[in-house]
Amino acid sequence: MENETISDTYDVIFIGSGMGSLTAASLLTQFAGKKVLILEKHFQPGGFTHEFQRKQGKFHWDVGIHYVGDMHEEGLCKKISDKVTGKKVIWKRMPDPFERLVFPNSTFDIYGDPAKFQADLIRRFPEEQPAIEKYLKDIKKTSALFGKSLMLRLSPPPLESFSELLGEGGIRTLKEYFDANFKSEELKGILAAQWGDHGLPPSKVAFAMHASLVQHYINGGYYPVGGAGRIFDAVEEIVVKGGGTVLSSTEVLEILVQDGKAVGVRTKALRGEGLEREFRAPVVVSCAGAYPTYTKLVPESVPVPFRNSLLDFYDRERMTTSLCLYLGLSDSPAKLGFKGENYWIFSSPDHDRNFSRRNDWIEGSGEIPNIYVSFPSLKNPEAKHHTADVITFTDYDHFAKWKSLPWKKRGEDYKSLKEKITNRMLMTLERRFPGFGKLVEYSELSTPITNEHFTSHPDGAIYGLACVAERYDKEKCPWFDVRTPVSGLYLTGADAGSPGIAGAMMAGLAAATAVVGDSRMLKLLRN
Structure with missing residues (x-):
């Protein structure tokens, strides 16, 4: 829809079209009769649910x-997803x-x-059986507290709640929990291996965040049939039918x-003549992140x-930032034995060590310490051509000097660095999987400054602000x-929740509940 033809006034304005905005906008449209406006900086709306294509549409990837x-x-996320998308997104079990x-x-x-x-776990580490059984119980209890508190209080539970629950005075981080309960370093390495899903190693991440992540995947992983773009398509249809607008x-x-008061x-406008325009609403919901919202979007005078x-x-x-290598494949990776599972590849079971070495390989010749490999085309039954995503972690500083240059026009030095990184990542995969x-x-590398350019996330970090233990101290971190x-x-x-699509x-859901000021949104989940 052209900018000039849309209304100036709405019931609710959303900044950003990520999963948090899509969820709240859909629920408020359907169940509170709100006319909403979703504003997106990127030319492709959907935040980290959007997808893109290359080679005349041959290869498709989801960015998030x-x-x-x-x-x-019976999953809570499934119930919310069905409400948000009108059951138009089907999730296939991996x-x-x-x-x-x-x-x-x-x-x-x-x-x-x-x-x-x-x-x-017990078969591999029989001497740790009591600790393993206790760990899985603690994971379940802590995750339940986290989810229930977020929905009822509309914010994460206070730090002391987790300490009381665990009965382990002083435990805040995952490392502290591990050191108090386990002996085997190999076992610790296995239990913490999914840390890439929140971006922090055991010594830094809050145990509560780790618990929520592990419990989230305890019944397996799922992928949207047709790709993540189906989520935005379903929500846009609902929003437009309700009189609302999505503007990219x-x-x-x-x-x-x-x-x-926010008004x-x-x-x-980032297309055409770049005209400025004001939109009015008594409610504004920011999906831009706490840091950009409070330090850039809310005027200093406020x-x-x-x-x-x-x-x-x-x-x-x-926050550490990520590099994502998007690969288009000439044939099915199933020929090399892949079935659609994710691979987490590490140079050591010591994830704090891996994390500390995340920059060494870019300038030196060392091994890439952390690498994640995913095959979207094997997860999506509607994929017509095969693809892979390869992700590793590094720091923003390697790319900062090019941040002010236009996208795709950042010069030969930037291009050469990307080619070097791409080759190193492909070499790592070839050593692990001969013939890969x-x-x-086709290959294309996305760097932190690309993330920053399109999302405005500080340093191009994809997970928001750090999930350290201090995050759950309400007096220290009220944002x-x-x-x-x-x-x-x-x-x-x-x-406002936690990293990832489910956290957003x-x-x-919490934002929609806060806007209407009653429990009707939570009651929807019982129907």
Whole structure:
């Protein structure tokens, strides 16, 4: 829809079209009769649910969804997804094992069966049986507390709740839990191997975040049939039918605040003449992240009591960033034995060591310490051509000097660095899976400055602000909340929930609940 032909006024304006916004916008349209406007900076709406294609549409990739848990028939995420999309997104269960962990001298397969997961761990580490059984119980209890508290309080539960639940005074991080309960370093390496899904190693991540992640995938991984773009398509249809609008290539420059209340946004069109325009609504929901919202979008003249504390937190807990290599394949990877499972490949079972070495390989000749491999085309029954995603972690500093240059026009030095990184990642895969290189027909590397360019996420970090233990201390970190100090302004997305599509979806439910001010959104899940 052309910018000039749409209305200036709405009931709710959403900044960003990620999963948090899509969830809240759909629920508020369907069940509260709200006319909503979703504004997206990228030319392709959907946030990290959007997909793109190359080689005249031959190859398709999803930029953010690699797999999602809790999508079995009785799963909470499945219930929310069905409400949000009108049951128009079908989730296909990945084949078991859905995760394969690869260490220098061993492998471990994870099946979407809690009993088998426990049995496999005990079979490998019989001397740790009591600790393993306790761990799985603690994971379940902690995750339940986290989810219930987020929905009822609209914010993560306080840190002391987790300590009381575990009965282990002083346990905050995953490493502290491991050190208090396990002896085997190999076992610790297996249990923490999915840390790439939240971006922090055991010494830094809150045990509560780890617990939520493991429990989320305890019944296996799922992938949307037809690709992640089906999510946005389903929600857009609902929003437009309800009188709302989705506007892409539109950057929000400022949240308009009058007399302490959010009243709309000031925007700039990124296509055409770049005209500025104001849109008005009594409610604004930001999916841009806590840091951009409070430090850039809310004017400095508007008092935010924790603004300086948030700046300090961000400087102290800078998130690691990721590199994603998108591969188009000439033939099915099934010919090399892949069945659609994810691969987590590590140079050591010590994930803190792996994390500390995340930059060494770019400038030196060392091994890539952490690498994730996913095959979207083997997960999606509608895929016509084969693809792979390869992800590793690094720091933003390697790319910062090119950040101000236009996308796809960043010069030969940038291009050469990307080619070097691409070759190193492909060499790593070839060593692990001989013959893999012969399948690669097309490759394209996405860097943190590309993420930053399209999403405005600081440093191009894809997970939002860090899930360190301090995040759950409400007095120290009050910005991790759906509600904000500005009347009429709400937060959604990863910073109001937790990293990943499911975490953002839960935050979307919480945001919709906060906007209507009653429990009708939560009651929907019982129907």
